[in-house]
Amino acid sequence: MSAGLPEVDSALLQKRIDELALITEAQPPVVTRVLFSDADLRGRDYIRKLCEEAGLSVRIDAVGNMFARWKGSAPDAPAVATGSHTDAIPNAGKFDGVVGVLGGLAAIEALQDAGFKPMRSIELIVFTAEEPTRFGIGCLGSRMLAGAIPPEKVAALRDPEGASLDGLRGRAGLKDALESVVLPKKFYSAFVELHIEQGPLLEQQHIPIGIVQAIAGPSAYRVRITGEGGHAGAVLMPGRRDASLAASELALAVERAAHQSGSPDTVATTGKWEVFPNAINSVPCDVMLEIDLRDTCLETRDRALLLMRSASDDIATRRGVTIVWEEINADPPADGDPRTMEIAEDVALKLDLATARMVSRAYHDSLFMARVCPTTMIFIPCRNGYSHRPEEYSDPAHIAAGARVLAGTLARLSHEPP
Ligand code: HGY
Ligand code: MN
Ligand code: MN
Secondary structure, three states: OOOOOOOOOHHHHHHHHHHHHOOOOOOOOOEEEOOOOHHHHHHHHHHHHHHHHOOOEEEEOOOOOEEEEEOOOEOOOOEEEEEEEOOEEEEEOOOOOHHHHHHHHHHHHHHHHOOOOOOEOEEEEEEOOOOOOOOOOOOHHHHHHOOOOOHHHHHOOEOOOOOEHHHHHHHOOOOOOHHHOOOOOOOEEEEEEEEEOOOOHHHHOOOOEEEEEEEOEEEEEEEEEEOEOEEOOOOOOOOOEOHHHHHHHHHHHHHHHHHOOOOOOOEEEEEEEEEEOOOOOEEOOEEEEEEEEEEOOHHHHHHHHHHHHHHHHHHHHHHOOEEEEEEEEEOOOEEOOHHHHHHHHHHHHHOOOOEEEEEEOOOOOHHHHOOOOOEEEEEEOOHHHOOOOOOOOOOHHHHHHHHHHHHHHHHHHHOOOO
16 A cells, blocks of 8 residues: 555545435434334445445344455455444434444545555444443444353343344344354454544544543443332322432432542433333332443442442332342443554554544443454544534544544554464
């Protein structure tokens, strides 16, 4: 490959990002693409067609992860991979995940156009269900690729309507055994994911490229609170066992625990509430909460959880309700691979792009790919750090710059000796 690094077709990349954004369950510009919804399936199809037009060989595994391979001259050597996700939570923007999928494809096309010949194959992965929306657990596809969740736990997953993964994936024509998803050892030699920062630091510091040295460890809990219902007018206040007030106290205890963990990296949110019977003139008897707790350090995350659980016991006793906790997932943090980070930094340097090492507080499929092979992420700025909201925005020049750094990094990794 010439000394210079290939240009990425920024206009085409932006056009594709805009086109994919129109494939949504919501009203554009709002993006929503929940696992195996019609929009999710149409979005996958859109990407598959682009990959086939780029001459990549595409395969789809039993849970819907899509792999688009550019075969190298050493086809049996562990390949170099890149990729991200196209599913999107309700009321999302059009860049989260998409920049890593379409930017990854643009990086491959730039290398192809520059006449680069890969030695190790280069593979673009579109991971299934990075978002937890449907089944409550994030990174389902990459988690399974890494063998980080037992197939029987996956088979037991049910969405809020009671639909099973098997039933939904069957709709998408996916029938192979779930056990076939896990990757063989040494299947990849490295993985690099391009993603928007989903935070304000790069923009504030006017730095175009972030190199992710650590990804915070996410954990999620489903909490069921059972009190006693009754007529909102007839049941007098003394002796009430109002489940929604117990839930409110618990949500405040979750916030307090994050503040008191001893680390600024501890974050916690009670993001999902279901109140039953959810009627204005009925005392709530049941509440289901979902709590998201993360930290770059397991010890302080565990400390925060302990504080939450003891507050929960106290609330249950004081208010005469039962509170049952269920762990959905509790994953360790992941570290960026030093060699891969250095290569990405060196490529950015050659492109006169300043870089900064960072921590990702959002989780990504890289969290699990780091268990499969040496992994790092390339971040680009996003306006005001906005993400998981329609105002999410990343400048086309930053997206193209990130894709160029990715292209150069993939090229270097593809020519690493077996
Ligand atoms: O929630 C996350 O960190 C990711 O964006 N799914
Ligand atoms: Mn997201
Ligand atoms: Mn994402």
